[in-house]
Structures are given as C-alpha cells and as structure tokens.
Amino acid sequence: MIEVCNVTGGYKKHKPTVKSVAFTVEKGSFCTLLGPNGSGKTTLIRLMMGVLPLTAGEIKLEQKSISSYSATQLAQKIAVMTQENQIGLEFTVREIVALGRYPFQTKRFLNSESPYDKEVIERVMKRTDVWRYRHHSFNALSGGEKQRVLLAKSLAQEPEYLLLDEPTNHLDVKHAMELLHLLKELQREENLTIVAILHDLNIAALFADDAILLKDGEVYARGIEEIFSDQQTLQHVYGVDLHVLYHPGVHKRQLAYVPRKKRRYYKLFPTYIRS
Structure with a gap:
C-alpha cells in the first residue's frame, strides 16, 4: 500500500506545485493520475519517488515513511519508468x-x-x-x-510497485494497447501495484481500477466511476466539450470529444478565414 498523506511540495519551496494531496493506492491495484498539463502529475510521481523534497505531509510505503528506506531498499520495492x-x-x-x-x-x-x-x-x-x-x-x-x-x-x-510517467508516450495505438494489456497481466499474475500517469482518458477508463484527477496541484476528484460519470467535472478540468458514453464492447465509460464550431475561429483568425 502507498499512502500519500496531505503532501505539499515541488521544485520551489515558497511556491509548491502539489498542495495538500491525500490518497491511498491499495496493494495490487492499478491507479492512474489524470489531469491537464501543469496539474502536478509528474511532480507528484517525483515526490513519491523521493526525488523531490516534501514541504509538508508524508508518503508511506507499507505503513513506513519512504524516508526511512535506504535508496537500495526503495529500489528493491519500487521501480520507476519516466518519460526520459x-x-x-x-x-x-x-x-x-x-x-x-x-x-x-x-x-x-x-x-x-x-x-x-x-x-x-x-x-x-x-x-x-x-x-x-x-x-x-x-x-x-x-x-x-x-x-x-x-x-x-x-x-x-x-518490483512490488511500479510508477509510470506517461508509459504510452511515443507509442502508436497498437503498441499502447499491447503495453497496457501487459501491465494488466503483470498486475493480476504478480499482484503488482501500478501508479501511472495517463493522458489518454479513454485508455485510463479501460485499464485503471482507480483514478486521481488533479487540477492546479490539488485533488479535484477521485475514483473511476465518480470521474467518468461526471461530464461537467471533466469539461471544467480539461476545458473541452465532451460527452460521456458507454463503450460498445465492454461495460466501461468512454469520452467523445466535441470540436469547436467553425464560427468561433473567426474571432481568432478573421483575416485568414475571410480571405
């Protein structure tokens, strides 16, 4: 189990990126961190890794503060895959x-x-x-x-725990799906606990057991069902028009994004469009 206990921290002590974040990741579960760019997802992963310092709160691994583990002990329990x-x-x-x-x-x-x-x-x-x-x-x-x-x-x-920062980055649809299927197999077969940042909300809804939705460094909503059944929340956090619907093949919610109407672009590019 990973416990994030009212954590505040980031790159600047006087201006934290993550503020009073609290949630628990159950052993053997697949939890995804969601939110737009700049919402604090990668910072939170780095705080969980112990790479960035906390200014408040505590992160626990199996009921022990991660600060009580040596670097080697932590590496024998947690593996991290970053975007780099x-x-x-x-x-x-x-x-x-x-x-x-x-x-x-x-x-x-x-x-x-x-x-x-x-x-x-x-x-x-x-x-x-x-x-x-x-x-x-x-x-x-x-x-x-x-x-x-x-x-x-x-x-x-x-590892017993796997932290992933955008694991499907650079992958086409086929390879992204293969990677997520592999992660689910590892989760089931080896009781692997996974925390993954995913930008594709539809993939997150298909594969994750739990979700944390971040906005401006704070937890805005929690839970797959709660997040993906609330169309207004998703529209507000991501700033796009969308509809929530059910996947035709599996009992999972999915999102259909609505493009802006053409008339809105006249205000942005009046000369270009009228010429």
Missing part, C-alpha cells in the same frame, strides 16, 4: 535492461551478474518483446521500442 528515454552513452539494449538488477548486486562496480540475474533479464526482455534487440544500440531504436526497453529495465527490478 535519451541515453547519452552507447549502451546495448541488454546493458540497459541489466541496470535493473543493480539494487540486488553486492559487487556493483564489477560484472557480477548471477545466473538468476541473467534469467530475470532474459525473461523480462522476452515478455516485453525486446529480446531480439538485445545486441542493438539503445539509441538506434525508435521511441516506442525505447519505451518497451525501459519497461523491461523496470521489470528487471522485480
């Missing part, structure tokens, strides 16, 4: 994934992979469909392929 997928040095795909075993290796400055480390590395690479790229340069891969490699690296930590 640029690696300055030339590493092979396998070398990148192998970094996930680092918290479990005692001789960290030597090539100390155990037979079990090698087994885990191969298993997660095959499961994420990157084993075929194991000898390729990471920097030579496409954006979507890099995302899958970084997921494999996170899974190589054999």
Whole structure:
C-alpha cells in the first residue's frame, strides 16, 4: 500500500506545485493520475519517488515513511519508468535492461551478474518483446521500442510497485494497447501495484481500477466511476466539450470529444478565414 498523506511540495519551496494531496493506492491495484498539463502529475510521481523534497505531509510505503528506506531498499520495492528515454552513452539494449538488477548486486562496480540475474533479464526482455534487440544500440531504436526497453529495465527490478510517467508516450495505438494489456497481466499474475500517469482518458477508463484527477496541484476528484460519470467535472478540468458514453464492447465509460464550431475561429483568425 502507498499512502500519500496531505503532501505539499515541488521544485520551489515558497511556491509548491502539489498542495495538500491525500490518497491511498491499495496493494495490487492499478491507479492512474489524470489531469491537464501543469496539474502536478509528474511532480507528484517525483515526490513519491523521493526525488523531490516534501514541504509538508508524508508518503508511506507499507505503513513506513519512504524516508526511512535506504535508496537500495526503495529500489528493491519500487521501480520507476519516466518519460526520459535519451541515453547519452552507447549502451546495448541488454546493458540497459541489466541496470535493473543493480539494487540486488553486492559487487556493483564489477560484472557480477548471477545466473538468476541473467534469467530475470532474459525473461523480462522476452515478455516485453525486446529480446531480439538485445545486441542493438539503445539509441538506434525508435521511441516506442525505447519505451518497451525501459519497461523491461523496470521489470528487471522485480518490483512490488511500479510508477509510470506517461508509459504510452511515443507509442502508436497498437503498441499502447499491447503495453497496457501487459501491465494488466503483470498486475493480476504478480499482484503488482501500478501508479501511472495517463493522458489518454479513454485508455485510463479501460485499464485503471482507480483514478486521481488533479487540477492546479490539488485533488479535484477521485475514483473511476465518480470521474467518468461526471461530464461537467471533466469539461471544467480539461476545458473541452465532451460527452460521456458507454463503450460498445465492454461495460466501461468512454469520452467523445466535441470540436469547436467553425464560427468561433473567426474571432481568432478573421483575416485568414475571410480571405
């Protein structure tokens, strides 16, 4: 269980990005963080990682403050996949994934992979469909392929908790759906607890068990049912016209976005449109 207890913090102490945020992520659940750009989602993930300092509140992992864990202890429980997928040095795909075993290796400055480390590395690479790229340069891969490699690296930590910052970034629809299906399988089969920032609200509604909707650094609404049944709340938070409807194939709510009427653009580009 992850407990976020009235957390305030961010990059500037005098101007926090996240303010008095409180929620609980149950063990074995898939919780998504929702909200427009600038709402505090990535900052919150970084506070949960312990990368950014808290100015108030506390974050607990299994009823213990994350500050009481060493960096190695935390890495043996929580894996993180961020949006950044640029690696300055030339590493092979396998070398990148192998970094996930680092918290479990005692001789960290030597090539100390155990037979079990090698087994885990191969298993997660095959499961994420990157084993075929194991000898390729990471920097030579496409954006979507890099995302899958970084997921494999996170899974190589054999985490109990997985924090994901926009995991479907750079992925087309097919690969985004495959990645989310894989995450759901891992959640069910290994009781993996997942906290993921998702920008695609329809994908979030299909795959997540719980949701936190952020606006201006604060929790605006909580719960899949509560959020996706409230059309006015979504319109207010995201600033777009939309309709809530049911998916034709599964009993899940989905959103249909309504484009602005053409007449509104005359005020923005009067010369261009009339010419």
